[in-house]
Amino acid sequence: MGSSTENFIQILKNAGVKPSIQRIKIYDFLWNNRTHPTIDSIFQVLVNEIPTLSKTTVYNTMKLFMEHQLVRMVTIDESEVRFDVVTQFHGHFKCEVCGKLMDVEIENPVLVNQAKLDFEVSEAHYYLKGICNECNNN
Amino acid sequence: MGSSTENFIQILKNAGVKPSIQRIKIYDFLWNNRTHPTIDSIFQVLVNEIPTLSKTTVYNTMKLFMEHQLVRMVTIDESEVRFDVVTQFHGHFKCEVCGKLMDVEIENPVLVNQAKLDFEVSEAHYYLKGICNECNNN
DNA sequence: TTACATATTTGTAATTATTATAAATTTGCA
DNA sequence: TGCAAATTTATAATAATTACAAATATGTAA
Ligand SMILES: [Mn+2]
Ligand SMILES: [Mn+2]
Ligand SMILES: [Zn+2]
Ligand SMILES: [Zn+2]
Numbered sequence: 001m002g003s004s005t006e007n008f009i010q011i012l013k014n015a016g017v018k019p020s021i022q023r024i025k026i027y028d029f030l031w032n033n034r035t036h037p038t039i040d041s042i043f044q045v046l047v048n049e050i051p052t053l054s055k056t057t058v059y060n061t062m063k064l065f066m067e068h069q070l071v072r073m074v075t076i077d078e079s080e081v082r083f084d085v086v087t088q089f090h091g092h093f094k095c096e097v098c099g100k101l102m103d104v105e106i107e108n109p110v111l112v113n114q115a116k117l118d119f120e121v122s123e124a125h126y127y128l129k130g131i132c133n134e135c136n137n138n
Numbered sequence: 139m140g141s142s143t144e145n146f147i148q149i150l151k152n153a154g155v156k157p158s159i160q161r162i163k164i165y166d167f168l169w170n171n172r173t174h175p176t177i178d179s180i181f182q183v184l185v186n187e188i189p190t191l192s193k194t195t196v197y198n199t200m201k202l203f204m205e206h207q208l209v210r211m212v213t214i215d216e217s218e219v220r221f222d223v224v225t226q227f228h229g230h231f232k233c234e235v236c237g238k239l240m241d242v243e244i245e246n247p248v249l250v251n252q253a254k255l256d257f258e259v260s261e262a263h264y265y266l267k268g269i270c271n272e273c274n275n276n
Numbered sequence: 277t278t279a280c281a282t283a284t285t286t287g288t289a290a291t292t293a294t295t296a297t298a299a300a301t302t303t304g305c306a
Numbered sequence: 307t308g309c310a311a312a313t314t315t316a317t318a319a320t321a322a323t324t325a326c327a328a329a330t331a332t333g334t335a336a
Pocket of ligand 3: 095096097098099100131132133134135
């Protein structure tokens with residue numbers, strides 16, 4: 001019950017999400033583990049703290065968090081949905097060797113020509129694939 | 139057996155892919171239908187031309203095409219993998235109302251700071267979500 | 277052309293992530 | 307405390323993808 005828990009409760013409340021124990025712990029985990037975890041990795045870690053935790057709850061909670069803009073979904077490879085507690089625009093890099101998914105700072109890309117007139121944009125995503133330095137030096 | 143078929147055969151050969159009937163028809167379809175189709179929509183159309191076509195073949199072929207850089211995978215929503223015969227860098231816009239997936243012209247975004255030094259980049263993807271003009275005017 | 281090895285396609289079964297559903301539990305309030 | 311609503315849970319259903327082995331097609335040597 002440290003003060004950080006109070007902070008997380010407040011963040012959830014501000015977003016219009018009722019702070020259940022499961023929701024607080026999941027948000028806590030996302031906040032402190034900026035690895036863009038999957039549903040399953042969230043579940044595997046938190047089931048230790050909440051032995052009754054159900055994977056369905058993790059699915060439900062992530063859906064709820066997305067609806068309230070508390071997280072963003074990152075889909076780079078099919079078959080691997082990840083989540084990001086950082087909702088401001090930023091890019092990602094996925095290493096095709098070790099699988100790590102890292103944040104990348106980029107200039108916000110510029111639409112050319114008429115594109116910006118034809119759509120009402122609500123979300124922008126940018127990502128790269130390749131090989132990270134660690135994997136390249138081995 | 140029009141001359142365009144010959145062209146497709148040549149494209150496949152140049153990429154190192156043996157041109158079977160199924161592969162030619164699938165590439166033909168992708169070339170002439172720039173809607174970023176799914177596995178299933180490719181199958182549903184082509185099974186009319188090739189009644190014995192198997193969906194497994196479509197999966198196998200798209201995997202092969204990707205390995206030979208003949209197509210790119212576009213994963214915007216989880217649960218919907220699409221394919222793009224245009225392999226040069228360009229952006230996409232997905233309308234969250236009608237589901238259409240359109241090409242968007244953008245400047246190739248610029249990595250900031252050290253990012254470009256830390257990775258060997260092989261692919262870049264940029265996409266937007268929102269509402270298209272047609273859907274907004276209804 | 278025929279025979280045969282290799283490559284490709286096909287149909288089916290297995291796997292796996294996600295969603296649907298309904299019962300159980302928890303929560304907030306009268 | 308008692309009760310209605312919200313949340314969580316366990317289980318079953320759904321659906322996309324992959325694995326696999328048999329069937330078919332292709333290319334080449336004799
Ligand atoms: Mn991120
Ligand atoms: Mn495209
Ligand atoms: Zn790596
Ligand atoms: Zn639309």
